[in-house]
Amino acid sequence: MVALRNILGIFAEGELRSRKPRGTAASTGDLTKGISFVRGQTLQPTSVPAPAKEEKEEKDAKDDADDADSDVDSRFVLDASVPNGNFKPAVEGPKLPARNKLSFNQMSSSYGKGFAMLQKMGFTGGGLGKHNDGIANPIEVQKRQSKRALQDDGEMVDQDLYGNEGGRRTVEELLSMDRAPEKKSTEPKISDGWKRDGKPKKQKTIYKTAEENAGEVPAMRIVDMRGPEVKVASSFAELAANLSGDSVRSLKEFRHNTRLLVSRYEDKVRLAAERKRHCENVILSAAKEQERLQAADNISEADVKGCKELVVEMESLRERQDEGSIGLSELAETFHRLERSRPKEFHLLQAIDVAFALALPTAKRELSTWQPFKAPELVLKAMAKWQDLGDKERFSALLDASLIPQLRKALVAWAPRDFEPCIRLMETCQRLLRTEVADSLVAEVVLPRLRSEIEVWDPRIDQRSAHLWLHPWLPLLGRKMEMLWTPIRFKISSCLEKWDPSDPSAHGLLKPWQQVFDPANWDPLIEKVLGRLERSLQETPIKPDGQDLTAVKSLLRWLDLAPLENVARVLETALFPQWHGALKRWLRTEGCNFTEVLQWYQGWKALFPPELREQLVVQRHLAHGLEVMKHVMAGGEALGPEEPTRAGAEKATANSRLPVEEVSLSLSDYVTQVAAEEGLIFLPKKQQRNGKHVYQLGAATIQLDKNLVYVAPRGGEGEWKAASMDELLKLAKATKK
Template identity: 30%
Template structure:
């Protein structure tokens, strides 16, 4: 209830003390009241807001105690004469509180108006008068809001027909005294333990209206409330005797589930249950693990007792909290045990690592000893001249074997290949000074191949930048690789690569450039085969092939003269194919074809040297380059020979031009050789056969014709061309021509038919 409402009900007026707050809370101005009056009277007047209105607010009026000076408020119209209320169709407090004048002026019967309670106002008022035999005590200060004796609220109610001591409403059926409140005890819910929310005023008003409930109803409500309140302890409040007399439905046994903490607690128990506990109280025997699970099916005195339910509830809560604390301690203990196990495991791991470090330190000390011994042997060999023998295995084989087998991991980790190269380099340098590359190209290759596992290079890097040897046994992180700009990797030479590049390669380069003859391929071929990767670093091998061997071979091919050179070029080029492969020599092959195409411009098919030069290249060159060379340089010459020099003469046949052409049958494709015979040989042959079979029949010897035909078939069969489609079709035409002529039929010249 708001403060302003409380003041209204108390009948006091606080406008003098809290005028501004009151006006702010109601937010009513003089203009609102005038507009309200104009709305009831049908008039619309405007009044100017005066100074007095500003000072006194909406409560400024003509009182007897005010000054006699005229004020604008005195000219305000009276509500009693200006307001003409009209009866409402809906029964409301306003319609029941009309003034007597308005009720007299509106003789409309009130019995027809529906009320709020579903009946008429007259019926309700009569019922109120009949039930209100005992009227409540009247509060004389009801509706006194102002401090001047009679306030604005009282005047408003009196103008609408209300009298002091009577109830509100048109028939006085409303309340007589202000509304009272009843404070509920602190932290109590609604109707808790049957608490009556009604005030004395509410009960008196209900009695006056006849709405007082009977004692039986109140007792029933109290019983239901108590049952709801004690529903959770229904069994405890019901006496055992009463349960026996009144049979009820047996209560279902509640399923109890184990929590995670209980399971942990049970698993953490160190001593298992020694004895079995058999519960025979139920319909069936069951085996229990502890006495705490034993529960009697019949209610105990504590369960049936109705005394101290709060205490037993609190004790149960304390027991549950204690159990929760115990579960928490059990979990903490379990976690502590797990933590102790983890710490013990970490201690064991640290101890193992410490032992491993100690063992590794011992191995490092042993490596230092081996290194000092290798250094001593190297200094002794340099001092005595024993290194001139160049036998690395004899001097360092025992120590190198230890590094290769027993200390391979440390060898990779510490990069001890530099130590191996440091004692090997003087011996390699001394041996290269006296090394004849062409006479003994395989010198020292067996030693390098034997100890290659101790000489890693960048070619052994895997995708993960791990160094691996040819057998896959050596593995280690790339020690000397670094990243350059962008994503490309810049590699530095390993000690082994540096030794081979600065000591071994210059000797080989000098021998190839100054001493080696390209037509004597065997020494350099043996050198490449003995030092082929992975024995030799790949970049050194590629450098020898691309910068030394191929340029010298290209120069020798360019100096080659097929006309005057008695040695055919394939004799000193083909030996390089197994070592260098055909793709490396493709540029040299192109140069050879160009030189041959130039020379074949003046070549005659009677010269068989061209055939001997080209025939070894049939399996070396691809089919396309070879066919282009044949079509460009060989086939035109053969066509010209067959067209100008070959003549079909049954009496004296010269086969040389045809033999010259058929000798190329292995280099020329079957399609090209068939086109050559179809264009140049068979037209001449069919023309001679037509002339022979069209002579005077008396002059024709058909046996000679048949023998001549068979002889030509044997000639082509001897060259393996009898299965050629063109050859077979042409001989079939000749046979048909002979059959028609021998039978007397008319025949035509096949050459004329083909021309048409």
């Protein structure tokens, strides 16, 4: 038995007891004491003294009771009594929650179907299990190198499955961490000599110079304590990288908490403001009540008698109001009389509240049969008497409850093209009521009704233009109508898409809006019109023998609406290139009649109005045509297809094939030369025209402007006219005679 106990240790008692028949006494150890497991080979054999007879009987009885119940130690039974009364359950500290090292996106891309199955089974992050206290990170597997057997060290993966490592550390722990690069281990590495083709490699010796050793600077440590975790950076570059990445993400919790705090205190501030407003109203009400009570204390018996008489009069007014025998105007005049005759009693009894209380049903009764467009002054005059009786708030409340609903109802059913009754109604409102009342009606009812009518207006099929029923509102509304111009411009612009430039109806459609539209709405329409006219001019050929002037006349029709410089630009782009080409082709034909060419030139020149001929672009092209005609009539060859550009007539003449002498000769020099050849006087006068000098050629008065010569009218009455050199010489000589 001693040998068996030496081998089995503490479990020998149970083994011996189990071999005895049930009911026999056997000695057992005290199981309430701690158990210490000792290896059998180190336990020395000792002699065990025999227990006393009484102790043996108690132990046998206890063993029998334990065997009858179970073979489980009482310490492991939940309802077992605590021995000796001093047993205390173990108390554990707080358990750190499990944390995932990988995000959901990383786990989904790495584990795919397995991660999807985890989500279906209720995985929402953290650890596994019902209480989320299991492992939180997938078990990593370390891949062994090829042809390498099991090793004593390095096989286990040092992995934190619960994500509790890397927690917060103190500054001392962080500073004690060695951030310097790890030094190479001096221990010999595992040799590859055991491999079949392995050969031992000789370790490479690295030598450093004294400069390299002296240049080694100990690593710098920067402790960053701005985020939720303390971090240590070895350089400013690493610190900047942390700031651009983790630090921004680490502020999410801070921003969230800040928003919560702001929203919480916003509610508190709002509640405090409402409470303050309520307290102010209570204080004002109490002050008014105190004033009323003080006034009531100071009244005399005569004042009391006057108050009773005032009450009787107001009661009679109420009875008449119930009967419908008093109107709104008479009611206002009566309360005005009572306020003037009994001001103290009127104030003590707060009769103004009674007045407006009686005015509301009276106003509703009269307004129920009122027709605003036929008789706008009928009710408005009576309503205007009430705005001087009470304060602004009481009068506004009376209007909102009685007058405004009736006006809105009438304006909603009003046809905007029938403008006269509505304008008369709005003028009456502005004259009798406060300005803000009329402005609110205009902004909330009148302008939306006009806008809705513009939406259904179609300029292509509507026989009545929109300006007929919109422009009468301009004196009353003014700049408030600017919100209507943009939709009207869109309507007109859509009509111009397929407009024929020969159709004069577009001019009549746009003319009324010239002084109404602002530049932002007017300029796009004019540019669209000129674009259509320019394309029409480009498609019209220039034929000296049978010219179609429809496109040109269509363009000149818009001179009163379009800027002159824009019309001149259209002529320069679309007309004059063809005009120069036709002139040069005509001059190159054999047997060309120069008289017909001159008449053709004069006809085109007379076609343009004087204000258009004074535009620099038109002057340049006409002067260039005149120079070409003069050059050919003088016996020169016809010019090529070049025409003048905006750089000036000199450049256009230089690009042509004129002789160099004529190209370099200015108009003033040319007139001087002609005057010398003809024996005429050419002297400047002491006057100017349009900022340019005036000259005397013979007895004629002329002005030189670029390549044109203007001649003064005879007798000083009339307009200055441009003339050719032949006409100028005839006038100068005829005047001389």
